[in-house]
Ligand code: SF4
């Protein structure tokens with residue numbers, strides 16, 4: 001309890017920075033749908049201002065209001081006072097779940113599965129074998145399978161299947177091509193690239209090798225911890241960060257690269273601010289890792305120096321590709337030009353900017369699970385923006401956004417391919433030495 005009160009006092013100081021100006025209202029994707037002041041950052045911060053009292057009177061009610069948030073960071077990115085809204089909300093969720101009992105299902109998932117990567121891998125591997133007993137395959141969209149007999153649990157989502165073989169089982173580590181002069185890069189794969197999109201992880205390794213980069217892929221990597229922390233489970237988050245610190249020693253590599261916007265933002269911004277350790281050495285390692293961490297598109301453009309090739313403008317009709325900005329790249333890390341450049345490097349497509357490319361797709365991790373109808377209402381707006389461009393492919397830099405876009409497009413019966421930016425860039429690469437596994 002003493003720790004909770006100390007955390008509440010710290011939170012009070014952070015909340016006090018908010019001037020209640022309301023600038024966050026117009027950019028909040030949730031407020032734009034519900035028009036409820038309690039959904040926007042200002043309303044939630046006012047609630048937290050009296051947290052001590054509200055929390056003892058009605059912890060469940062406070063939780064419900066805090067839980068209805070995508071943690072997209074649109075408010076923080078537009079706040080003139082620099083209020084770190086996402087960190088405040090994460091801290092508040094930790095405080096409240098320290099007081100309330102965590103739901104049993106979440107406890108099992110976070111404390112017994114996610115925090116034990118080998119066990120988690122075994123369960124997912126079992127799930128990938130038996131998934132089609134629960135989800136029916138459809139030929140409408142190659143990747144999506146409409147939830148059938150368990151639709152009460154998953155609503156009418158169009159789910160992407162687990163990969164038959166996850167990336168960590170495919171990769172011979174270290175990768176085979178011998179490169180001794182290029183920068184050394186540690187690849188943090190992340191749960192979704194490993195288990196749902198191993199093809200994207202393979203493309204990342206292939207591209208890095210093509211550019212003369214040594215790739216190090218530590219085995220048995222853990223989750224970055226953000227799903228647990230978003231649910232207020234600080235214990236699991238700390239365990240996962242500590243687990244990953246053992247695998248990623250900063251002295252072993254020059255850069256740490258991920259292909260997941262959420263993992264990148266978590267390692268760069270959330271690990272340094274939210275990881276608790278009594279060891280000063282561990283905290284120093286977290287800071288060094290944050291410093292070395294790059295999104296793959298940022299790494300390729302800013303570090304490797306990928307540039308658009310100079311080609312004569314050809315008047316031929318090409319399929320259109322467009323780009324959706326993941327919130328954690330655009331708003332948290334200010335990365336937006338680099339992925340666009342990689343898409344445009346592929347001459348097979350004409351690039352078209354969609355309206356409101358930076359607006360949230362509605363995924364928000366566990367928000368999508370808990371508030372699917374709201375998530376879908378936000379997602380439908382994104383589909384309308386994509387359609388305006390006439391694109392046959394929409395690229396993005398976050399596997400969670402890829403899942404949401406696939407679902408939303410499938411629901412709208414739109415035959416538009418969803419791809420990771422590196423997939424489009426990779427199509428462009430042909431080199432005799434490229435890694436083929
Ligand atoms: S924009 Fe910032 S200061 Fe203004 S109400 Fe929102 S959080 Fe508070």
Ligand code: SF4
Nearest residue numbers: 028069070072073075
């Ligand atoms: S994080 Fe996103 S959804 Fe949550 S209050 Fe801020 S803008 Fe709204």
